[in-house]
Amino acid sequence: MTTAGPGLHDQVLDTLGLAITAGEYPPGSVIRTDEVAQRFDVSRTVVREVVRVLESMHLVESRRRVGVTVLAIEEWNVFDPRVIRWRLDGADRPRQLRSLTMLRSAIEPVAAGLAARNATAEQCAELTACALGMVSTSRGQQLPEYLRHDIAFHRVILTASGNEMFARLGDVVAEILTGRTHHQVMFDDPDPAAVTLHVEVAGAVREGDAERAERITREITVGALAELDVLAPDPSA
Amino acid sequence: MTTAGPGLHDQVLDTLGLAITAGEYPPGSVIRTDEVAQRFDVSRTVVREVVRVLESMHLVESRRRVGVTVLAIEEWNVFDPRVIRWRLDGADRPRQLRSLTMLRSAIEPVAAGLAARNATAEQCAELTACALGMVSTSRGQQLPEYLRHDIAFHRVILTASGNEMFARLGDVVAEILTGRTHHQVMFDDPDPAAVTLHVEVAGAVREGDAERAERITREITVGALAELDVLAPDPSA
């Protein structure tokens, strides 16, 4: 699943970005723009623009007389959605899923607490609707519908937090939840306890009980962390 | 404080990016590449590359026959370090500081817990050194030195967590701490209680006590949140 739209630029960018994040070019490797232009049969204009974007992601560094050098992962803008997508689509998927799940576990509880303080009436209503939707699709092989409500639920929480950086993580959570559904328990119905927790979070937010919203959300994310070893086994273990 | 290196590209990018994030071009505004080329007296080549980078940050969207359109903030890659820097340097600084501090408050305790599990002996030693450095510079108008140790301390925690996304937030924390020192209490010595907390975190990490490391770090970040209203008053209040 790639995000490349039409246009030479996106195609080349996507191919190169995926290759780099997948480790096909180890750090320190040198890429020359003319070579890339030849390889993809595009003009140098296109390649230059691609390199500029890769450079803005700190995936590579371009230096005169030397070429385009691939940087170490420590330099990468690992929060860039496209980098995340590439890593999820490539060999780095397990590690990326671990990182994202931890990130999510750290953020969501805090976001839920903020949401309890800041959510508008409309957002509360939407949240409740999502929770109810989860309940009503939690049995009888309706996983796709359940997933939809689940994703929507977490998106509302993150948005209602009022923090635009938290809100931006909605896609990340969606990706994790989707990955979980597709890789792990496609056959099982969701855990009823988890469904209940979501309903309770919606209630806590509606009542403005920040402390409770945060606590219960933490329970949800603890579950997500527990699933990690099934979804993305620790390579160091 | 801008990050633009030499080269036309960076200059134009920095100027445009700052202008957009500062709200000089409201969402929906249209920018035409030729105009920009004229205004900065550079070739279209340069402008195109700049636009491509801005596009990769989701600050703008380029459509044929219409021009380069500025997107709403909801679309921005607010995690991009350059976007963060621009917002910190522009009119959006208070709001950006709020968001970053909340982000930090959510992440750092979790990172400290992970660090307690994953830190190498070397990292433990470095952490202790930082904490001791903080103690020894915490009195007698040595704020610059204290700040240096403080930043290093938090960087080690984030790196030692083993999560490359957390590690990337080192710059963010550095920015917040620097801003705090320069805007708020330039004249006061640091709070002794805060210094003690850092020492305790170092100890907990060294002993591998994840729960304690997380709890005490949370105390530190609660303090950071409390300072928010002085540093970056809530506009909605």
Add this chain to the structure above:
DNA sequence: GAGATCTAAACGTCATACTTTTTCTTGCCG
């Protein structure tokens, strides 16, 4: 007036020439 067609505006792509920086070589001098 609704729909199809035409047009022009703006970005997208290409090719080429030239500039600038930086590395590496070469050769001089001590």
Add this chain to the structure above:
DNA sequence: CGGCAAGAAAAAGTATGACGTTTAGATCTC
């Protein structure tokens, strides 16, 4: 023999002109 300086070459950076492609909007037809 070694170091330093001058120079050559390599690769990215910049500029320019031409042409392709998409698409909003005007025009034309029925």
